[in-house]
Amino acid sequence: MKATKSLQRQLVYGLTLGMVVLWLVATAVSGLVLRHExxxxxxxxxxETAQRILPLAVMEILNREEGTTAQQVASLNTQQDGFTYQVRDKQGNVLLQSQGISATEFGNQPILGFTTTTTHRLYGASALSDTVFLQLAEPLSHRREAALDAAISLLWPLAFLIPFSLLGIWLFVRFSLRGVLSYRHAIEARGAGNLSPIHTEELPTEITPIADAVNRLIERLRNALETERRFTANSAHELRTPLAATLAQVQRLRREAPEGPLQLRAAQIEASLKELSRLSEKLMQLAKAEGGGLLSEVPQDLAVLLGHVVHDLQRIANNPIHLTLPSTGAVFSLIDPDAFAILARNLIENALKHGADGSAVEVGLSDGACFSVVNAGHIVPASELTQLTQRFVRGGSRAEGFGLGLAIVSTIAQGVGAELTVASPATGRAEGFEVCVQFARASSEAI
Ligand SMILES: Nc1ncnc2c1ncn2[C@@H]1O[C@H](COP(=O)(O)OP(=O)(O)OP(=O)(O)O)[C@@H](O)[C@H]1O
Ligand SMILES: [Mg+2]
Known part of the structure; x- marks a missing residue:
């Protein structure tokens, strides 16, 4: 299955990434503008510096006794700004220069105005009718450093912005999605059998149509299940009544018929009708098990339901039934009471029918909602055991039956999310048969 992505996480990371990218673009543009400025x-x-130095340099040169000797002068506060300068005459002889410079910076011939070399920015100016030339040089690295410092100062806020934006966007998205989250919790919190519409306030406009569609779907499902449940119940009732009436008529016919072949035939019809009636009953149970109404919206006390079933069967059973109920008195689960009665009845009937004659049937319900039926009898081979929950599959038992009981139990267990285990020999015994159904417990409060 494809892993689902959290909308909140995607928004948080996406928006933060977007902000970082925008910030970087803005920093780059500002850097370029800043560099230009x-x-x-x-x-x-x-x-300005050249214009200040030039008159001073001219004065200095004119006042000199030996006019053409190059002279190095201490800085005119230009070193601080990273400038160096050189004064030359028309022939290119150096008349004056600042300390610690390399002559290569300035080129062979002075050029007036601004020029840029690979390492320096130069500015040239002349005086005394172009007989004295001043050149000022500034290393390009000096400018690069200044621009870089400015760009870095623009990047610094990102270090604070990223965590703050992650947290801020996360909180804001969580706040904005609170309606969706409460909708999710409302769906998660309800039991599997709860098919009432889901109502949540403050759903965003984009989600409201989805919630409405889900509610309409739930409504349709609820109606379909209700119809199915009604149909199963009605069919069972409709079939049962004419069968019972026919059976009664046949029984009367048998009693009234003279001794002989007619009575015998009536007895055969009666037996066939009884079998048909049992088969129709089992098929109705299977139909119910396959229907959707196996879960109840309200938790049911299994102990009470089991008490009724055992009480009913005890009256017609040949073998004793020992019932062990949970110490707490009640065990709740979200199962339809009729479905539970069908399941319990089939298992106890099986134990009475297929168990060893005269031996007691142990029926138990634990605090953990584990329902078990144990009876004495021959061991059923493991290979056979796994097939018994299939429809119309019967074991080695000589008792009558259609092979539907365990299939009905298995279908109900599956439908309510219970776990069915069939074992032979029974746990802790050398022989016998044991069936356990582990139901999911529910809280006793109505949902
Ligand atoms: N408690 C039990 N002890 C021994 N064998 C059992 C027990 N329960 C079921 N079986 C074996 O499993 C087979 C299938 O059981 P299942 O309840 O599905 O059918 P059935 O009881 O034969 O017929 P039906 O329940 O449809 O009347 C039985 O025929 C029997 O051989
Ligand atoms: Mg059976």
């Missing part, structure tokens, strides 16, 4: 500001600063 920084370049402009740095260029302005270079130009």
């Amino acid at each position: 920084l370049d402009e500001a740095f260029d302005n600063a270079m130009q």
Whole structure:
């Protein structure tokens, strides 16, 4: 089965990822704009610095006794800004330069205005009718560093934003989906047999049509099950009455008939009708077991139901029935009372019918809702045992039957989610037959 994805998780991760991507794009765009602005500001600063240095440099050169000797001067506060400068005459002789510079930065011939080399940004200006040239150089790495610092300062907030956004979106989505969550809990909390409409407030507009459709489906299912249940009950009743009437007529005929072949034939018809009546009863039970109404909406006390069944059978049984009920007195489960009675009746009848003559039948119901029927008798081989729950399959028993009892029990158990175990020999015995049905317990409160 395909693993389902949490909508909440998808929204949380999706929105946070979207926010991070948008932030990164915004940072990249801002970085580019910032770089451009920084370049402009740095260029302005270079130009201003050059304009301040140039008159001072000219004065210095003019006041000099030996005009053409190159002279290194201490910084004019330009080192702080990362600038270096060089003053040259028309022939390219260096007249003045700042300390610690390499001549290669400035090229062979001074160029006026801004130029960029692979490592530096240069600015050239001239004075004294283009006889003195000043060049200012600034390392490009200086500008790159400044731009990088600015970009990093823009990225820092992400470190706080990601966890806050994860938490914030998670809380917000959870708050927004509270209607859907309460709808889910409402469905989960109800018992399997509860087919009443699901009502939850505050469902989002997108989910309301789904909830309405589910309610309509439940309603249709409920009607279908109800119809089926009614049909099964009515059919059983309708068939039972004419069969009973015919049987009564045949019995009367037999009594009234003179001794001889007619009475014998009437007796045969009576036996056949009785068998037909039993078969119709079993088929009705099977129809009920296969129908949908096996679960009850209200928890049923199995101890009470079992008490009634055992009491009924005790009157017609040849063997004694020992009933052990739970110590707590009541065990609740969500099973239709009729379905439970059919199941219990079939199992106890089997034990009475197929068990060893005169031996007691042990019927028990544990606190954990485990219903068991144990009887003495021959061991049923394991290979045979597994087939017995199939329809019209009978074991080695000589007692009458159609092979439907255990099939009915198995179908009911499956329908109510109970676990059926058939064992021979019975647990703790050397022989005998044991059937256990483990029901799911339910709380005694009505749902
Ligand atoms: N308590 C039991 N002890 C011994 N054998 C059993 C017991 N219950 C069932 N069996 C064996 O399993 C077979 C199938 O049982 P099942 O109840 O399905 O049919 P049946 O009792 O023969 O007929 P039906 O229940 O339809 O009247 C029986 O024929 C019998 O051989
Ligand atoms: Mg049977």
